[in-house]
Amino acid sequence: MTDSVPLLEARDIAKSYGAVQALRSADLVVGPGEVHALLGANGAGKSTLVKVLTGVISADRGAVSINGTSVRISSPAQAARNGLAPVFQDPALVPDLTIAQNMRLTGASAAAVERELRALDLAVDFSELARDVPLPMLRMIDLARALAREPQLLLLDEITAALPSDLAERVFTVMRASRERGRSVLFITHRLKEVIASCDRATILRDGGAVATILPEEGGEETIVEYMLGPEAARAVVSAVEKDAGDVRAAPAAARATAALEVTDLSVGRVRGVSFALRSGEILGVAALEGQGQDDLFAVLSGQQTPASGEVRAGGHVLKARHPYDSIRAGVVLVPADRLQALLPQRSVRENIASPRYNAIGRWGPINMRDEGRRVREAEEALQIDTRAARQVRRLSGGNQQKVTIARWLANGFATMLCFDPTRGIDVGTKRQIYALLRRLADDGAAILFFSSELAEFPLVCDRVLTLFGGEVTAELAGAASDEASLLRAMHGLADTEAVA
Amino acid sequence: MTVTTAVAVPQRGGLARFVRRHGWTIGIYVLLLVLTLFWRSQTTVKWGPFDVQSLVIDALPLCFAACAQSIVIISGGIDLSVGSMMSLANVVSAKYMLHMSFDEAILFSLAVVAGAAVVGAITGLTIVVTRVADIIVTLAMLFVLGGLALAVLQVPGGGAPVRFQSLVSVDTVLTQWFPAALLILFGSFALLWLTVRRTRPGLALYAIGSNRGAAYLAGVNVKRSRILAYAYSGAFAALGGLAFTAASGLGDPNAGGIYTLNSVAAAVLGGVSLLGGVGGLIGPIAAAFVLTLVKTLMILRGVDQNYAQVIQGALIVLVVMIGGLAIRQKGKGS
Numbered sequence: 001m002t003d004s005v006p007l008l009e010a011r012d013i014a015k016s017y018g019a020v021q022a023l024r025s026a027d028l029v030v031g032p033g034e035v036h037a038l039l040g041a042n043g044a045g046k047s048t049l050v051k052v053l054t055g056v057i058s059a060d061r062g063a064v065s066i067n068g069t070s071v072r073i074s075s076p077a078q079a080a081r082n083g084l085a086p087v088f089q090d091p092a093l094v095p096d097l098t099i100a101q102n103m104r105l106t107g108a109s110a111a112a113v114e115r116e117l118r119a120l121d122l123a124v125d126f127s128e129l130a131r132d133v134p135l136p137m138l139r140m141i142d143l144a145r146a147l148a149r150e151p152q153l154l155l156l157d158e159i160t161a162a163l164p165s166d167l168a169e170r171v172f173t174v175m176r177a178s179r180e181r182g183r184s185v186l187f188i189t190h191r192l193k194e195v196i197a198s199c200d201r202a203t204i205l206r207d208g209g210a211v212a213t214i215l216p217e218e219g220g221e222e223t224i225v226e227y228m229l230g231p232e233a234a235r236a237v238v239s240a241v242e243k244d245a246g247d248v249r250a251a252p253a254a255a256r257a258t259a260a261l262e263v264t265d266l267s268v269g270r271v272r273g274v275s276f277a278l279r280s281g282e283i284l285g286v287a288a289l290e291g292q293g294q295d296d297l298f299a300v301l302s303g304q305q306t307p308a309s310g311e312v313r314a315g316g317h318v319l320k321a322r323h324p325y326d327s328i329r330a331g332v333v334l335v336p337a338d339r340l341q342a343l344l345p346q347r348s349v350r351e352n353i354a355s356p357r358y359n360a361i362g363r364w365g366p367i368n369m370r371d372e373g374r375r376v377r378e379a380e381e382a383l384q385i386d387t388r389a390a391r392q393v394r395r396l397s398g399g400n401q402q403k404v405t406i407a408r409w410l411a412n413g414f415a416t417m418l419c420f421d422p423t424r425g426i427d428v429g430t431k432r433q434i435y436a437l438l439r440r441l442a443d444d445g446a447a448i449l450f451f452s453s454e455l456a457e458f459p460l461v462c463d464r465v466l467t468l469f470g471g472e473v474t475a476e477l478a479g480a481a482s483d484e485a486s487l488l489r490a491m492h493g494l495a496d497t498e499a500v501a
Numbered sequence: 502m503t504v505t506t507a508v509a510v511p512q513r514g515g516l517a518r519f520v521r522r523h524g525w526t527i528g529i530y531v532l533l534l535v536l537t538l539f540w541r542s543q544t545t546v547k548w549g550p551f552d553v554q555s556l557v558i559d560a561l562p563l564c565f566a567a568c569a570q571s572i573v574i575i576s577g578g579i580d581l582s583v584g585s586m587m588s589l590a591n592v593v594s595a596k597y598m599l600h601m602s603f604d605e606a607i608l609f610s611l612a613v614v615a616g617a618a619v620v621g622a623i624t625g626l627t628i629v630v631t632r633v634a635d636i637i638v639t640l641a642m643l644f645v646l647g648g649l650a651l652a653v654l655q656v657p658g659g660g661a662p663v664r665f666q667s668l669v670s671v672d673t674v675l676t677q678w679f680p681a682a683l684l685i686l687f688g689s690f691a692l693l694w695l696t697v698r699r700t701r702p703g704l705a706l707y708a709i710g711s712n713r714g715a716a717y718l719a720g721v722n723v724k725r726s727r728i729l730a731y732a733y734s735g736a737f738a739a740l741g742g743l744a745f746t747a748a749s750g751l752g753d754p755n756a757g758g759i760y761t762l763n764s765v766a767a768a769v770l771g772g773v774s775l776l777g778g779v780g781g782l783i784g785p786i787a788a789a790f791v792l793t794l795v796k797t798l799m800i801l802r803g804v805d806q807n808y809a810q811v812i813q814g815a816l817i818v819l820v821v822m823i824g825g826l827a828i829r830q831k832g833k834g835s
Contacts, residue, residue, distance in 0.1 A: 056718065077720035092718035096711035096778035097704060105704040106719045127518070 005068040007032045007184050008153055013062035022048040024208035033182040035175050037195040040205035041228050041427035046188055050157050054086040055079040085151035089158045091138040093125050095131035102130055112148035122169050136163050155186045157177045161425050164290040172198050190427055192221045204228055229429045260416045260447030266310030267297030272471040283448040285462035287487050293471035294451050298420045302334035303327035315415055331415030337424040339401040345394035352393050352404050356412045379407035399430030416447040435461050458482040469493035525772035525824055526784040533787050536794050543801055557680045558670055558748045560793035564686055564742030567762040567767035567785035569734040574768050576730035577710035577777035579633035583738045583764050585646035585739040587757030590617055592650045595659030595752025603664040608628025614739045623734020625728035626697040659752035689740055694782055705728055711778025749766035766817050
């Protein structure tokens with residue numbers, strides 16, 4: 001479809017990290033004036049390919065050419081000189097410098113960046129230190145800086161993953177504007193709806209190679225998923241989730257009576273007078289817009305923060321957690337969105353899974369390696385963790401890392417699991433495995449509190465959903481009834497959805 | 502929309518923000534002032550310009566050492582070879598300057614500073630190329646440079662032209678309250694540091710110390726910046742060694758030993774974060790004066806030298822702790 005010379009052409013790119021082959025032989029062709037999506041399951045090699053293209057790492061093999069001329073990109077600075085401007089999920093702004101100094105550091109004209117920000121309808125104080133600016137805003141500044149360079153190709157690596165929807169919308173506007181001006185965008189995301197709505201073509205990676213380049217509008221989500229997972233795997237996962245979803249409707253969780261977690265009139269930070277009960281065997285969703293108190297709620301329950309007032313009961317006993325240790329001992333455990341917050345990145349999968357076992361002082365002394373090994377193996381098998389790179393957790397893909405955080409608690413026992421956006425930045429296939437896993441845990445008697453920034457997850461995962469707005473519970477919906485439209489209305493505090501199921 | 506509200510960063514007043522950002526530096530200067538007033542009240546004979554002069558002579562080598570160390574720490578490293586570099590510069594200058602004229606001595610000093618910068622750059626290059634940790638390579642350099650200093654001059658000796666010595670120990674500028682040594686200190690600070698502080702290479706030093714990954718992704722040449730930091734360290738350490746030569750009129754291969762860890766103390770006390778990316782040189786210079794003055798005060802009051810060290814160590818922890826608490830308190834308020 002691009003009969004002219006492609007803007008960017010990458011052929012046969014390969015890269016290995018030790019024994020793990022992240023890219024076998026990946027091809028990518030982006031035409032001029034095109035919004036191109038790069039898709040793939042976690043571990044398919046998307047991040048590696050982007051890092052190669054932007055000079056963050058060097059490939060073992062392969063050729064890159066820009067506008068038909070072959071180039072060697074060995075550093076981010078060189079990528080910039082070749083007209084490539086990346087925006088990474090972690091903004092490339094130095095926290096201890098002011099925004100203005102950050103611009104000077106990279107030779108960006110502050111005036112041009114400010115103009116781009118104004119075009120995005122954002123106002124920024126350039127004399128503020130970067131560390132004092134909220135993360136979503138830093139991401140937008142990073143984007144503006146990239147745009148100010150007037151790049152031929154803008155690479156957006158999961159930029160929308162943690163952006164509130166209004167800012168994400170502005171990113172799409174930028175993508176459309178770039179296309180109109182004949183510039184190209186390479187867009188990496190896990191949100192397939194965004195791809196179908198905004199992208200001209202999509203290249204799908206699987207197991208380190210490009211599987212197909214398709215027109216996303218024609219295929220739709222299911223086609224993309226099929227390419228990402230391979231045909232059989234996709235069918236298996238889909239049917240498993242459908243079956244599980246069916247089970248939810250068949251056996252309402254209300255049947256089980258014991259409350260694993262009871263929250264009464266809790267106030268802390270933004271949270272004001274929240275009460276709810278979470279029963280064993282139930283998955284209770286918490287849906288909210290950015291900053292409605294969900295962070296504070298999860299922080300209190302996991303023992304990171306002490307409440308201003310109110311009571312939390314776990315397993316019937318009052319829980320006054322002053323430290324995460326207190327919550328964990330009461331059987332309330334946390335799976336955070338940021339995996340690296342929970343894991344020991346330099347240590348092995350086994351140590352990570354076993355680590356909570358060494359909390360109690362009574363466990364000092366020699367470790368029962370056989371018992372540990374058995375529990376870890378069981379957890380690994382239950383979660384289908386890919387242990388090819390098991391010696392250091394940081395080398396696992398995001399999805400596998402998240403499975404390890406869940407496996408830790410599985411191997412060590414818990415009563416209530418707090419999942420705060422557990423699928424952030426994880427691919428569709430692994431997401432579905434995690435949904436199925438949460439359901440299985442609940443069937444085995446666990447109570448699960450589930451927050452997600454993706455509304456589509458609630459009907460798939462939850463028995464009931466609470467919506468928070470301004471720190472208060474605004475509605476309670478049945479899981480099956482928690483479609484996006486009803487959730488959105490309740491999340492904005494609109495009263496007409498008080499139809500408690 | 503929640504974010505747009507967070508975006509509207511309140512435009513705080515310029516002065517308030519200045520105090521907020523440079524609170525630590527202001528604090529250390531206040532501490533220096535308080536200590537000076539205390540010092541003045543403690544002297545039995547009339548306190549005068551001579552006392553100021555002797556304090557500056559005493560503090561000058563440590564001031565330079567603090568600058569050397571601070572630049573490296575700001576860039577995210579640590580330099581354990583500062584003291585040995587000072588010894589080397591000291592013995593080399595004392596050995597060869599002995600029979601030089603004043604002009605020759607000045608030229609030779611410049612050559613020593615330039616040479617030390619090159620040696621520092623080699624240290625940095627070694628770190629960057631071998632990927633061995635900063636602390637290990639500079640620990641090795643501590644022995645290498647210390648050994649070289651001993652090879653140049655086995656026992657204390659040598660000397661410098663009288664005119665050269667008086668630059669630091671006698672001369673004053675305009676009034677007798679302003680020793681020429683201070684002018685040399687601030688002159689080299691301005692010439693070497695202020696010229697780059699706000700330029701891209703200077704910002705890059707802060708960037709690689711603050712978040713090396715982000716700096717790399719932003720297109721900063723991390724390797725070159727790290728080498729630059731060690732080159733600076735070498736140059737400032739050599740100035741410290743030369744200051745020692747001028748102040749004492751002699752070369753001592755073990756002169757620098759105490760300065761390595763004292764330079765870290767001065768950097769930390771002066772508001773440089775050991776995590777990198779935060780601080781400057783103005784604070785550590787004041788901290789070097791504070792540390793020297795504390796020592797002087799102890800001697801004045803007849804405190805046992807061994808306990809003096811205990812008190813000095815306790816003071817460092819106390820000041821850094823109070824500073825840390827103040828910052829945390831402020832963080833809660835906003």
